Amino acid sequence: MFLAVWQGICSAHVVRAVLLPTPFATFAYMGDALVHGSLLADSFVTLSRVLLAFAIGAALGIPLGVAFGSNERLYRSVEFLIDVFRSTPASALIPLFILFFGISDINKVAIAAFGVFSIVMFNSAYGVMNARKSRILAAKVMGASPVQIFRDVLFFESLPQTMVGLRNGISTALVVVVVAEMFIGSDAGLGHRIIEGEEILQVTDMYASIIICGLIGYVLNLAFMLADKRLIHWSGH
Amino acid sequence: MTAAAAMPPPTDVPFISVRGLGKSFGSQLIYEKFDLDLPRGKFTTVFGPNGCGKSTLINMMSGLVPFDAGTVEIGGKDFRSARIGYVFQNYRDSLFPWMRALENIEYPLKVRGVPRAEQRERVERLLAAFEITLDLKRRTYELSGGQQQLVAILRALVAEPDVLFLDEPFSALDYEMTLYIRDKLQTVFMETGLTTVLVSHDLEEAVYLADRILLLGKRPTRVVELIPFDLARPRTVEIMGDPAFVATKQHALHLFREEMKR
Numbered sequence: 001m002f003l004a005v006w007q008g009i010c011s012a013h014v015v016r017a018v019l020l021p022t023p024f025a026t027f028a029y030m031g032d033a034l035v036h037g038s039l040l041a042d043s044f045v046t047l048s049r050v051l052l053a054f055a056i057g058a059a060l061g062i063p064l065g066v067a068f069g070s071n072e073r074l075y076r077s078v079e080f081l082i083d084v085f086r087s088t089p090a091s092a093l094i095p096l097f098i099l100f101f102g103i104s105d106i107n108k109v110a111i112a113a114f115g116v117f118s119i120v121m122f123n124s125a126y127g128v129m130n131a132r133k134s135r136i137l138a139a140k141v142m143g144a145s146p147v148q149i150f151r152d153v154l155f156f157e158s159l160p161q162t163m164v165g166l167r168n169g170i171s172t173a174l175v176v177v178v179v180a181e182m183f184i185g186s187d188a189g190l191g192h193r194i195i196e197g198e199e200i201l202q203v204t205d206m207y208a209s210i211i212i213c214g215l216i217g218y219v220l221n222l223a224f225m226l227a228d229k230r231l232i233h234w235s236g237h
Numbered sequence: 238m239t240a241a242a243a244m245p246p247p248t249d250v251p252f253i254s255v256r257g258l259g260k261s262f263g264s265q266l267i268y269e270k271f272d273l274d275l276p277r278g279k280f281t282t283v284f285g286p287n288g289c290g291k292s293t294l295i296n297m298m299s300g301l302v303p304f305d306a307g308t309v310e311i312g313g314k315d316f317r318s319a320r321i322g323y324v325f326q327n328y329r330d331s332l333f334p335w336m337r338a339l340e341n342i343e344y345p346l347k348v349r350g351v352p353r354a355e356q357r358e359r360v361e362r363l364l365a366a367f368e369i370t371l372d373l374k375r376r377t378y379e380l381s382g383g384q385q386q387l388v389a390i391l392r393a394l395v396a397e398p399d400v401l402f403l404d405e406p407f408s409a410l411d412y413e414m415t416l417y418i419r420d421k422l423q424t425v426f427m428e429t430g431l432t433t434v435l436v437s438h439d440l441e442e443a444v445y446l447a448d449r450i451l452l453l454g455k456r457p458t459r460v461v462e463l464i465p466f467d468l469a470r471p472r473t474v475e476i477m478g479d480p481a482f483v484a485t486k487q488h489a490l491h492l493f494r495e496e497m498k499r
Contacts, residue, residue: 134330137301141323142345142396152344156335234334237378 021204030208039193039205043212046177046190050216053109054173057116058166065124065162070154075125086122090115090176098184108180108189115176116169123165127158160232167224174217190216252277252312252432253298253400259306260290260297267293269457271307275449278430282443284489285453285461286497291436292326294453295402298434299323312399322393322431324403328385332377338388339373345396363395367424383414387421394425403435407442416474419446427470440493444486445472452489454496461492 003023009015010022021029033039068075068082075082090111097114101107131154139149181191190209197206251274258271267290275281283291296302298309299321311319325331332341342363343356351359364371369387377385386406393401403422407415423446426433437443443450444466452461466485468476476482 132330134325134327135333138323138325138331138333139344139348141299141301141321142348142392143320144348148348153333156333159335234376234378237334237376 018201019203021207026204026207026211029204030211033205033208039208039212042188042190042193042209043216045188046174046181046213047216049105049109049177049181049189050112050170050173050220053112053177054116054166054170056109056113057169057173058120060113061117061120061165061169062124062162065121065126065165066128066155066158068121069125069128069158070150072129075129082118082122082125085118088118090118090172091179094180094183103185105186107184108177108186111180112173112176115172119172120162120165120169123168124158124162127161127165128154130161131157160235163224163228163232167221167228170220170224171217174213174220178213250277251275253434254310255298255307256310257307258297258304258309260293260302260304266457268297268304271458271460273451273460275432275434275451277312277432279448280426280433280435280446281449281451281463282447283434283436283451283453284438284440284443284493285458286455286493287438289453289455289458291438291453292404294458295323295404295434295436299402319400320396320398322396322398322401324386324389324393324401324406326405326408328382328389328409329378332385332389332392334376334378336377337373338371338375338377338380338384341377341388342373342391342395345392349396359395360391363391366428367421369421381414383410383418386410386414386418390418390422390425394429394431398431400432400434403433405436405438408438420471422446423471440486440489441477444482444489445477450485450489452492452496455499461496464489464492 006020006023010017010020030039034043068078093114094111097107097111101110135153135157136149139153144152177189178191178194180186181189182195186192190213193209194206194213197203197209253273253275255271255273258268258273260268283294285291293302297304298311298316300316301323309316311321333344336344339360342360346356346359360373363369369391371380371384371387373388377388380388386409390403390406393403406422407418410418419442422433422435425431435443435446437446447466450464450466452464453459454461464485466481468479468481
């Protein structure tokens, strides 16, 4: 359907061919660039940055979120700060990160990791705070210790909300990494490729890169949805 | 079960002893200088007007809700060192859906560090004792409401508690299941002699199940009367026509009406 519309626009010459190649030309180029060119390598660079940023952000965000969530007084005292950080677009902090990390590869990962971190932390904290009191009480009356309650009940109760955070986190990571690749001097990655395609009017390459970005996003999201369904089999019951 | 043999014969020696209990929610005074003695090895049902704090009472006795003043002793010890079995009104929100039914029942034993093999064995024994057949490999949410509440009751019983509290355990079940679980509960009580306290909003049910009906009054809550009902067990639905049953129910209803007029 989408491809038909795309082809239709090209055939009707609504948009100049220099700006919009036909879908066939784009996919043919994409196949070629993946096999013979550097598109595959660039995709891997972007994907590995996304995954690394995600891993770092999640590894810091979950424990901290859970800690904040289980101590409501502590959370209330930093709630405002968390809300501000959560609402600040990570891309707005790119210049700040350039100052701290320079225009290195670490920078792109660091800034995306920060974006992931704030989302994941907020959701984990929220999940723990909104855990159903009755299940916690049930464990308590059975004589469970605070550690046991935490490990056997609170953790699972907060898991659905944590998964929401992780899913949003991975999407954010992709967005921020691609943006960072565009604007923080880099020589690899899909974001770099897209901006370069625009600058030197390599539009077919640009479109191919955009499509790959979309596919990566789609596959990551799908993977999380499937993981969610398997992991949190009880939700909705 | 072994608990029955280990327990001394039922007497009216107080087993649960509440003294000078005080509790308020905000500016609402619920309990003030509240005293109560409940006998060992008896089935007590708690009945009273809406909002008089029936559930709050058993929640305080089981340590789920803190109270402002007074003491609660179970078996001569502070309630905090007693083993408590508790069945919540809402099984859906009290069972752990991430565990299978079997793991739910075993959980109180796991918490106490009972070895795995023994956990399994004690659950098997429990199921056999009450002739319960359940597919315990299932997830809790795959079971029917009645089966889930049964799992919740088994979970409360498995660690051989000193006392079993139940907070309106039938209110989320259909009538057929209510009758079935009620009978199972009676069987459990007869075989174990476990001191049982059940909150009910249905007077007929309260009398049907009870050795003692604890009738509570309006706030600040006081004991209107601890009504004895010593009809032999096992009781079946037929006893609802029994003169003793009718008389006790009438008496309780009369007291309840008088209380509502106050």
